Amino acid sequence: MTRELEPRESQFVTRVLAVRRRPAFALWAARALLLLVLVLPSAGSASAVNVPINLQVKLLAKVAAYDRNMEDRAAGKVRILIVERASHLESDRSASRIVAALDQEDAVAGLPHEARRLTFDSAGKLADAVRAGSIDIVYLTPGLDDEVPNIRKALSGEDVLSVSAVTTHVQDGVVLGFDLAGGKPKLLVHLPTAKAQNVAFKPSLLKLAKVYR
Amino acid sequence: MKRVAYALAGFGGWILCANTALAQEDLDALLDESVVTAASKSAELSTTAPGTSTVITAQDLRRFGIHTVAQAVDFLSLGASTSGRDVTGDKGGLGARGVHLSGDEGNHFLLLVNGHSVNEPLAGGARFDRGAGIPMEMVDRIEVILGPGSVLYGSNAMLGVINVVTKSAKDFKGTRVLVESELPTSVRALTGAGYTFDLLGDRADLTVGIEYYRRFGSGFDLSDQDLGIDLISNEPARTSPNGPPTGIWGGRIDDGDFAESPSALLRLAIGDLRVTLQASTYRQGQPYGRGDFNAEGSQLVQRQAWVDVSYRKLVTSTLEVTARLYGDTHDTTSEVESSLEGNCFYLNVTTCRDVRVGASRWAGTELRAALDWEEDGSLVTLVGVDGQYRYAGTKSDIEDAATGELVAPSTGFFKRDEVVLGAYLQQTYSPTAWLGLNAGARVDRDPRFPAVISPRAAVSVQPWEGGTLKFAYSEAFRAPSYSETELTDGPRLAPVELDPERVRSFEASIEQRFGLHRLRTVSFLTRWQDLVDLKQLSDAETQRAVELGRIEFVAPQLTYEEFRNVGGLDNYGVSLGYDGALSGRALSWGTNLTAAIAEPAGGESESALAPRWFGNARVAYDLPDALPTIGVAGFFLARRLADRGVTGGFAERPYAPTQLVLKTTVTGDVPPLSGLSYRVGVGYSLAEEVPFVVGPTQAASPTQPTADLAPTDRFRAFVGLEYQL
Numbered sequence: 001m002t003r004e005l006e007p008r009e010s011q012f013v014t015r016v017l018a019v020r021r022r023p024a025f026a027l028w029a030a031r032a033l034l035l036l037v038l039v040l041p042s043a044g045s046a047s048a049v050n051v052p053i054n055l056q057v058k059l060l061a062k063v064a065a066y067d068r069n070m071e072d073r074a075a076g077k078v079r080i081l082i083v084e085r086a087s088h089l090e091s092d093r094s095a096s097r098i099v100a101a102l103d104q105e106d107a108v109a110g111l112p113h114e115a116r117r118l119t120f121d122s123a124g125k126l127a128d129a130v131r132a133g134s135i136d137i138v139y140l141t142p143g144l145d146d147e148v149p150n151i152r153k154a155l156s157g158e159d160v161l162s163v164s165a166v167t168t169h170v171q172d173g174v175v176l177g178f179d180l181a182g183g184k185p186k187l188l189v190h191l192p193t194a195k196a197q198n199v200a201f202k203p204s205l206l207k208l209a210k211v212y213r
Numbered sequence: 214m215k216r217v218a219y220a221l222a223g224f225g226g227w228i229l230c231a232n233t234a235l236a237q238e239d240l241d242a243l244l245d246e247s248v249v250t251a252a253s254k255s256a257e258l259s260t261t262a263p264g265t266s267t268v269i270t271a272q273d274l275r276r277f278g279i280h281t282v283a284q285a286v287d288f289l290s291l292g293a294s295t296s297g298r299d300v301t302g303d304k305g306g307l308g309a310r311g312v313h314l315s316g317d318e319g320n321h322f323l324l325l326v327n328g329h330s331v332n333e334p335l336a337g338g339a340r341f342d343r344g345a346g347i348p349m350e351m352v353d354r355i356e357v358i359l360g361p362g363s364v365l366y367g368s369n370a371m372l373g374v375i376n377v378v379t380k381s382a383k384d385f386k387g388t389r390v391l392v393e394s395e396l397p398t399s400v401r402a403l404t405g406a407g408y409t410f411d412l413l414g415d416r417a418d419l420t421v422g423i424e425y426y427r428r429f430g431s432g433f434d435l436s437d438q439d440l441g442i443d444l445i446s447n448e449p450a451r452t453s454p455n456g457p458p459t460g461i462w463g464g465r466i467d468d469g470d471f472a473e474s475p476s477a478l479l480r481l482a483i484g485d486l487r488v489t490l491q492a493s494t495y496r497q498g499q500p501y502g503r504g505d506f507n508a509e510g511s512q513l514v515q516r517q518a519w520v521d522v523s524y525r526k527l528v529t530s531t532l533e534v535t536a537r538l539y540g541d542t543h544d545t546t547s548e549v550e551s552s553l554e555g556n557c558f559y560l561n562v563t564t565c566r567d568v569r570v571g572a573s574r575w576a577g578t579e580l581r582a583a584l585d586w587e588e589d590g591s592l593v594t595l596v597g598v599d600g601q602y603r604y605a606g607t608k609s610d611i612e613d614a615a616t617g618e619l620v621a622p623s624t625g626f627f628k629r630d631e632v633v634l635g636a637y638l639q640q641t642y643s644p645t646a647w648l649g650l651n652a653g654a655r656v657d658r659d660p661r662f663p664a665v666i667s668p669r670a671a672v673s674v675q676p677w678e679g680g681t682l683k684f685a686y687s688e689a690f691r692a693p694s695y696s697e698t699e700l701t702d703g704p705r706l707a708p709v710e711l712d713p714e715r716v717r718s719f720e721a722s723i724e725q726r727f728g729l730h731r732l733r734t735v736s737f738l739t740r741w742q743d744l745v746d747l748k749q750l751s752d753a754e755t756q757r758a759v760e761l762g763r764i765e766f767v768a769p770q771l772t773y774e775e776f777r778n779v780g781g782l783d784n785y786g787v788s789l790g791y792d793g794a795l796s797g798r799a800l801s802w803g804t805n806l807t808a809a810i811a812e813p814a815g816g817e818s819e820s821a822l823a824p825r826w827f828g829n830a831r832v833a834y835d836l837p838d839a840l841p842t843i844g845v846a847g848f849f850l851a852r853r854l855a856d857r858g859v860t861g862g863f864a865e866r867p868y869a870p871t872q873l874v875l876k877t878t879v880t881g882d883v884p885p886l887s888g889l890s891y892r893v894g895v896g897y898s899l900a901e902e903v904p905f906v907v908g909p910t911q912a913a914s915p916t917q918p919t920a921d922l923a924p925t926d927r928f929r930a931f932v933g934l935e936y937q938l
Contacts, residue, residue, distance in 0.1 A: 052248060052256050054590065062240045092530040093588070100589030104646040168416070181384055182270025183247045183259075183354040204237065207797065208244060 049142060050167050051178040051185050053094060057101035059178060059185060060163055064109035064137065066205035069198055071109070073159050074136045078113040081135045083126060085143030086119050094141040094165050108137070120144060123154035130160050140164040140174060148172040156196040171212055175199050179210070186210055238728030242679065245729055245794075249356045251325060251376035253639065253651060254365050254595060255583070260681050263651045263671030264362070264373075265722060265735050265788070267291045267805075269355040271380065276833050276844035278878035278894035278931065280349060282324070282377065283307065283341040288829050288846040288876065290357045291805040292735065292788040293373065296822040297850055297872050297903030298342070299923035300431055301470045301497065307341050309359050309372040310737055311809025312784050313822035314744070315856040321691060323362060323370035326377045327480065327489045329521040332369045333543040335573040335605045337694035341375075344515060346476035346493025348403050348424040350391060350935070353380040360737070361689030361718050363667035364653045367599065367635045368692040371716045371741075379480050379489070382407035382418045386937075393892070393933030399428040399472075401933075415484035423477045430468025433924050435501055437463035438908050441916035444770070445554035452506050452909075454552050454564040454614065460916075462506045462908055469500025469507040485525040492518035501907040501923070504549035504556070510566060510614055511550050517543045531585045540576035545569075550614050553909070557611065557620075564614040569625065570607065571696070577601030595639040595653075604630040605695040609702055625702030629695055634658045647675040657690070661698055662712055665690045679726040688717045693745055697776040706750075706763055706775040714778075715742045729801075730793035737809075738785045743778040750774065780814035799837070804830040821858050822904050826851035841881030849873045855904040855922055862913045867920040869904035888937040895930045 051059075064070050064078065080102065084095040095117050102108070102115045118129055130138060138160055140151070145166070152173030155162060163176045170177035170188040175197060177188040187209035189201060201209075247259040247268035259266040267290045269279075279285045286293050286307060293309040306319045314321055318338030324331050326347060332339045339345070355377050362370030385407035393401045405422035440450035440460050449460030476493030499511040519541035526534050547569045551557060557565035581597030609625035612618060639653030654668040671685035691714040701707045722735040750758065750773040758764045764773065786809025794801035806828035811820040819825075829848035836842065855867040878894035902922035910917040 052258070055243070055246065055248070055258060059240075059243050062243060066240075089527040089530045093527065093585070096530065096588040097590050100587075100591065179383075180248055181353070182272055183249065183268040183356070183378075184270065185244055185246065185248070187244070205240075208240070 049090075049094060049165050050180040053097040053165060054101045054104075055185060056165060056178050057098060057105060059187070060137070060139075060176070061105045061108045063176065063187065063205065064161065066202045067109070067161055068200040068202060069159070070136065070161070071111070073161075073198075074109065074111050075134075076111065078108045078111050078136045079134055080108070080113060080115040080137040080139055081129060081133065082115055082117045082139045082141065083120050083144065084117060084141045088143035091141040091143035098139055098141070098165070115139075120147065123147060123150035126151060127154040127158060130155065130158055135160055138162045140166065140169060142166050145169070145172075148174060152193055152196075156193075159198040161199050162193070162197060188212070241729045242726045245726075245731070247354075249358065249376075250328070250378070251356045251362075251374050252358050253641065254328075254581070254597075255593075259356075260724060260726075261649050261673040261675070261683075262358075263669065263673070263683070263685050264358050264360040264687070265292060265720065265733075266359070267293075267357040267790075269357070271353050271384065273831075274349050274352060274355075275892065276842050276878060276880050277831060277846040278844065278876050278892065278896070281342045282345055282347070282355060282375065285355050286341070286357060286375075287848045287874070289803075289831065290829075291733065291790045292359050292807050293357055294807075294824070294827045294829075294848065294850060295341075296824065296853060297869060297900070297925060299903050299905060300433055300926045301428075301472065306338075307372070308823060310739070310784060310788070310807060311786050311811045311820075311823050311825060311827075312372060312739070312741070312782070313811075313820065313824075313853075315821045320369055320694065321371045323366050323368075323374045324377070325366075325374060326478075326491060327379055327487070327521065328376065328523070329489060329519065329539060330366065330369075331491075331517070331519065331541070333517070333541070333573050334575060334603050335543070335545070335571045335607070335695050337369055337691065339369075340495070340515075343426055343428075343472060343474055344493075344495035344497075346424075346474065346478070346491060346495065346517065347377055347379075348405065348422045348476065348478060350389075350403060351379045351385060351405060351420060351422045351478055351480075353378045353384060360685065360720055361667070361669070361687040361716055361739075363657075363665075363689035364655050364669035364687060365597075365637055365639065367655060367657050367667075368659075368690060368713070371689045371691050371714065379478065380407065380420055381480075381482065382409045382420055385420045385422075389935060389937040391933060391935040393931060395428075395929050395931040397429075398431045398929075399426065401426045412483055418482040419480070421477070421479040424475070426472070426474040426476075428470070428472040430466070430471050430498070431926065432465070432467050433470075434465050435463045435506075435907065435924070436921050437461045438910045438921060439916040440553070440909060441914065443554050451552040451554070451563075453508070454505070454550070458552075462910075463921075464506060466500045466507045469498045469509070469511075472497040487521075487523045487525075489521045490519070499547075499549060502549055503909050503911070504551040504567070505553075505564065506908075508550035508564075510548060512548050514546045515544070517541070531588050533583045533585075535579075535581050535583075537579040538576075539578075540574075542572075542574045544572040546571075562613045562615075562620055565620060566612040566614040566617075568610045568612060570609075571605070572607075573603065573605040573695070575601055575603040591643045593641045595637075595641075597637050599635040599637075601633050601635075602630070603633060604628070605699075607696065607700060625700055625705075627695075627699040627701070627707075629699055631660050633660075633692075649673040657692075659692050659713075661693070662710075665692075665713055665715075681722075681724040681726075683722045683724075684720070686717075686719050688715065690715050691745075693776065697745055701763075704768075704771045704773045705747075706758060706773055708775045708777060709763075711745060711776055712743050712778050714744050716740070717742075729795070729798070731791070733788070733790040735788040735790075736786075737788070740781065740783055742781040744781055745776050746779045747774050748777045748779060782811050782813040782820060784809060784811040786810060799835045800833070802830075802832040804828065819854055821854045821856050824850040824853045839882065839884050841879045844878045844880070845875070846878075847873065847875040853904050855906050855920060857906040857911055857920060858904070861906060861911060861920055863920045864913060864918040867904070867906060867922055869902050869922055870900045872898060872900035872903070872925070874898045883934075890935050890937075891933065892935070893930075893932045896926075896928070898925050898927050900925060901927065 085091040164174040252262035320337035324339035359373040362374040391403040407420040451458035452462040523537040606628035637655035669687035718739040720737040788807040792803030831846040833844040876896040883889040
């Protein structure tokens with residue numbers, strides 16, 4: 001199909017091929033999207049759970065065995081306390097998935113295990129629950145970012161391994177966490193907190209982990 | 214008694230060591246697992262994800278000297294490869310499992326960047342070379358998911374989906390500058406930054422990179438091609454604006470294969486909001502296309518820019534909604550200079566310039582919801598809708614190359630805009646730890662053809678420790694590009710109708726992990742239908758086209774052509790993969806091998822460009838302490854038929870020889886300067902040619918009965934320095 005000879009349009013791609021009319025569809029879609037985002041109730045923004053929960057739990061089941069003090073601490077059964085934030089959907093979801101993933105593991109640190117959930121109230125009450133329940137592993141879920149330093153203080157001196165589903169909690173003072181780099185999981189270990197909580201990871205594990213000192 | 218005690222102690226020690234070793238192996242295996250997101254639009258282990266995936270990490274890209282997505286695929290992926298890249302590194306699309314489709318411009322793979330599709334609708338293609346505009350230093354991983362992927366993504370995902378995921382700030386920390394050179398032909402500079410900060414009460418994560426790449430030209434020779442007598446002038450054909458017409462095309466190219474590419478990429482995450490912006494320009498010389506030999510004014514310029522904004526919201530603990538808005542712009546300008554009077558048709562113009570401009574814009578929104586019925590991730594329904602507005606158009610002009618004045622009316626003009634819609638549903642179910650089921654389908658509605666449904670069903674079973682069996686059936690399609698359905702220009706007619714290409718695939722795989730070692734075997738069987746190809750009209754068809762008004766008048770010297778659905782091919786084969794490492798991962802290695810046959814319909818025994826055997830191997834060693842890392846990687850492609858091997862009618866079918874490319878890279882820090890690192894490497898190709906016919910002789914002629922193939926880069930060394938502030 002030919003056209004009449006016309007002056008060369010150096011701005012062809014912006015003029016001749018320019019959109020003649022603003023399509024209603026795009027405007028409608030943008031408005032609907034904005035409405036959806038504004039109307040839906042806020043769930044609180046998700047913290048960075050980078051590693052799928054089922055992989056985290058598999059890793060924890062193996063990594064816990066590298067804590068030299070776990071066997072003595074557990075005395076035959078590993079007790080895991082999953083800490084969630086009230087009314088925090090991401091926290092609730094993560095907690096449910098952690099429980100489900102733990103159900104699929106025959107052993108943690110080579111030992112039988114049981115898990116229960118706790119709604120976070122305060123760091124002090126968490127420490128009380130750890131002592132009262134002889135908890136061996138505390139597993140933090142999203143939604144507790146602002147409480148991690150308090151939790152670290154409260155658990156200092158306790159004999160417990162703290163783990164978090166949220167990558168950034170480790171640098172704030174949780175003993176063990178998980179990250180993703182290049183699509184592969186990485187272990188994160190906060191050594192000072194480990195020492196304070198009587199967690200002694202074997203050197204062979206620390207070689208595999210990113211260690212915060 | 215003592216002996217018994219010692220024996221028991223020794224046995225106990227051995228048991229302890231064995232158990233420790235086994236425990237270490239189990240942990241090593243877990244840490245070696247890869248997480249992919251593109252297979253099911255959710256994060257999952259690649260071992261159990263539907264389809265065959267390879268995850269290429271940032272560490273792999275660095276230590277094996279990888280500069281482009283195409284190189285990453287060639288050197289490191291299972292089951293996929295280019296058909297060889299020419300000396301410019303630009304020519305040649307991407308194929309998989311022995312299927313390479315000539316001239317497809319990468320439109321049978323879907324390329325995603327952070328989940329955003331970058332295939333443009335005018336040609337449907339994507340670039341996997343420097344033209345992709347993705348600085349490799351910003352890449353966290355490249356997920357190569359083989360097999361039909363239209364079930365979630367729609368058109369183009371026929372051979373597979375490649376998802377380039379960029380780094381977050383923690384892996385691209387601070388500010389950095391990099392300079393690298395492929396001696397002495399190119400230079401690349403990159404500046405980038407990654408920072409986290411608090412914004413609006415949320416943690417924000419920003420990474421940004423700006424890159425400039427310039428290739429100066431490598432210097433190589435092309436054989437002379439005898440073009441004979443020009444039909445218009447009745448003299449020997451002119452192949453350059455200067456000098457007498459000699460009829461000979463060929464000679465030395467010094468810097469005609471230049472390229473230049475500025476690009477920028479930004480990724481911002483604030484809480485659940487994700488924004489990715491990308492912009493790039495790629496300008497390359499076209500020294501041995503269909504025009505004059507080594508013409509300075511022959512070039513291709515591609516520009517692209519896009520933005521993708523997504524927001525994820527947990528509505529309840531079981532319902533997650535993600536909304537995505539995106540917009541893209543892409544344009545291509547091809548300028549080819551020709552002094553052949555048969556090309557220019559005007560006697561008073563020495564050299565004419567054929568300028569073809571194409572542009573496309575598209576914007577859309579995707580809404581998806583994931584419902585976790587059991588609240589534990591075992592039973593999840595994913596449903597999504599994707600609506601997109603598209604605009605595409607082209608125009609061709611002929612100019613006097615000397616003055617820039619138009620010498621003919623514009624041709625090849627079309628503009629088209631429309632809305633395309635897609636809706637998909639995926640159900641995943643893991644009733645036990647060892648069984649995973651995945652089924653889904655997507656329906657795509659395009660006004661140009663009836664609605665297309667793309668189903669998938671996959672099962673993964675882990676019947677024993679470290680073992681995984683997978684079975685998958687899937688279908689995919691490629692919507693004809695707008696260039697194929699709309700363009701009428703000279704002898705090219707827009708088809709009356711054109712159906713989408715279809716593929717159906719069945720694959721079965723076994724994977725076994727033991728510690729840091731992994732063995733994979735994948736068998737596949739695919740059937741392709743309705744492939745789109747350019748076909749010449751017969752005399753009767755030409756006459757019919759005149760009667761229908763598709764041709765105004767028949768020019769006697771022209772052979773008319775149109776895109777048609779021409780047939781299909783059957784493809785089957787097997788891929789084997791093995792990778793492993795020593796504990797501590799200081800030494801790691803891997804190898805992949807694929808044997809495949811692609812039998813086209815119509816009686817041909819082989820497909821152009823498709824190697825029947827191809828594979829790669831790599832080994833990397835991290836020397837201790839401050840010493841560097843050495844990576845050696847290689848890939849090979851078996852002898853393959855050139856792109857015009859079947860249609861060119863050459864006296865002897867042109868084949869590219871078996872290609873073996875080896876690359877050695879050394880990376881490390883520069884002591885004692887903290888923050889300064891280097892990367893040096895050399896690469897060598899055994900083959901001299903790749904299977905692309907070059908020059909004006911794309912089909913046999915009385916004066917030129919044989920084909921010339923594009924040269925490849927034989928030897929290249931590169932050196933780079935990166936400084937992190």
